[in-house]
Amino acid sequence: MSARLRQIGWKPFLALAAGVGSFSLLLYFYLSQRHVEYNFREVRGHFHTIDRNYHRLNYEILRSSLFAYSNQDEITGDLNTLKDEYEALRKNAFLERSAYGRSHRSLVRLGESLHRYESMLDDFMMLNAGIKNSFVYITSLSAEKVKMFENDPVTYARILSVIAEVSQARILFDATFLSNLNREVEPLEALSGMSKAQAALIRSFILHVHYIAANYPGFVQNVNRIETFNLDQRIVELETNFLDEAKRDYEMLDRFVVILAALFLTALVLVMGLLIRAGNENRHLRELEGELRHAISHDQLTELLSRSRFEQLQEQFESPYLLLLNLDRFKHVNDFYGSAAGNAILKEIALLIRQPVLEPFHPYYFRLGGDEFGVVLQGIDAERARQMGRMLKKSIEGYTFFVDDIEVYLTVSVAVNGVAPLLENADLILKYDKARHSEGVLFFSEELHLKEQAARNIATAHELKRALDRDAIVPWFQPIVQLQSGEVAKYEALVRMVGSDGSVSGPGLFLETAMQTPYYRRITEVMVHKVFEAMEGYDTRFSINLGMRDLADEKMVSMLLSLLETYKERAGRLDIELLESEELDDLEAVKTFIKQVKAYGCRIAIDDFGIGYSNFAYLMELDIDILKIDGSLITKIVDDEMTQRTVRTIVRFAKQLGFEIVAEFVENEETIAVLRKMGVGYGQGYYFGRPAAAPEESISIARS
Incomplete structure (x- = not known):
């Protein structure tokens, strides 16, 4: 046997050993590569989740500190997610390896920063509820409650002054406005001879003022510390260290290629085959790394930067x-x-x-x-x-x-x-x-001043809520008159907001902002309710305005149909004016809505026709009854021949379809004469009556 072995020689055994060794190294290389790839993806996923939740958390904190009504459960949930992701990283065995020493130390520092960050959040949430409660109490004191001090003008003015300073500090998020607050309420603490209601109000008012004066500066500092805290730097540090060390890990895998190449040269066909396979695996790994980097920085569809x-x-x-x-x-x-x-x-x-x-x-x-x-x-x-x-x-x-x-x-x-x-x-x-x-x-x-406009929008939204809470959204009425007889045919209800000082705001000051808030649907509901209540004392028809886009809001449509059902005995005297100046997105939704409300006897008008998205074609597809010509055309028909021809075309078209025609912005006898000659049946404008809180008042305003 020994002689036979000597004849064969040691080279085949060496080749076999090299082949076995190559195969073993290839297997180890493959498993290592898969392991590194899997753990690389997993750790990067944790990094991204931590970073996303940290920025989301800062947003929620800022939002909670600025808005009176916000859910702190989202802050708690985001913080728990942040901590859970950190714990998952801390327990990841991949980062415990000696090759990731810097990453592990960065992870420890991140944990320490996260602990300090959590402590600051605890302070924030502990103060936030109390601060907001006191702010809401002070800034939402109704005029009726403060009016109990009307006979004491000094006290009345002092209370309003304190409310103004607190509101200013809240809006601007600046505690310096509160520096003299305690001194300003000292005279209120010394008041005597008050009624029981006055004394209770003063006690509660002073308690909340002292609480704000004592805690709001620290609250502002706490929020500023949270905003400037360097947790994101720790996250970037950890991710950078990990990428550097992961890169070295990949480089170690590359060294296996050199080892395999040397062995494949001595292992003939088997070793060469294994070497090719290892090379392919290595190229795949490099391509995967490149794809990952490209996917992060580029949009996959357009290949533009992300x-x-x-x-x-x-x-x-x-x-x-x-x-x-x-x-x-x-x-x-x-x-x-x-x-x-x-x-x-x-x-x-x-x-x-x-x-x-x-x-x-x-x-x-x-x-x-x-x-x-x-x-x-x-x-x-x-x-x-x-x-x-x-x-x-x-x-x-x-x-x-x-x-x-x-x-x-x-x-x-x-x-x-x-x-x-x-x-x-x-x-x-x-x-x-x-x-x-x-x-x-x-x-x-x-x-x-767009940022200032955004701040005004927020203030308007707050005022809208206060107005809704104190039932200060009301309809004003303007008459629509039959041009031949001069008799009132109906009244259009126009939305108004009554301020706490008794001032009345038209829709131009608040309705566009309201459309971006949940209050818009409530305003519409209040208006329809009050219009139906106003109908009780009159035999004429009434009309309300809706936007075309409102008809795509299922909750809005459901609410309107519910009100029509509640007031079905009066619904037959209601005209619904759809604002033609808004883009018509869903013709089928409009058709369905018209069919539903006409079942209650309502009539449909198209408002502001002649501007914006005016389109004769879609009018023929809608079952409407009335066409209102926009006032920007009516005001010019006496002096502008081109405008007069445009209006005449609209009138002729409307008559062919059997529509009633209403002209808006009628302000003088000359305009009425032209409209009568064209065959326009109805007019609306300051000549007949200005909007007023009661229908009969609108007529008297015009005739006075």
């Missing part, structure tokens, strides 16, 4: 201007043609925005949202940036997209901003642009 990449790069931009492009009503494209067609159009737009004329300004191209694109230009002046925005808008709107051989055209809103923060300010001006239905390129400027 929003997260924008956040990373914005500190590196030099003298930048952001052109923020938002596709108007792009949801309709997806709904009508399908998401596949929508995606194809988005990819074409990603190519369209890459214009050669932009190259001198070192552009970066981003997809910042579902239908939002961003172009950052550097080293460019304001006017040139505005020109580039107009050029991109023109390029997109002049381009013909094709979906199954069907031509599709898009419009786009463009915001140009060079003021930090770039994206937030551009988004703010873009929303402002949409609200104004502007067709141009809007340039952000501090002079527009």
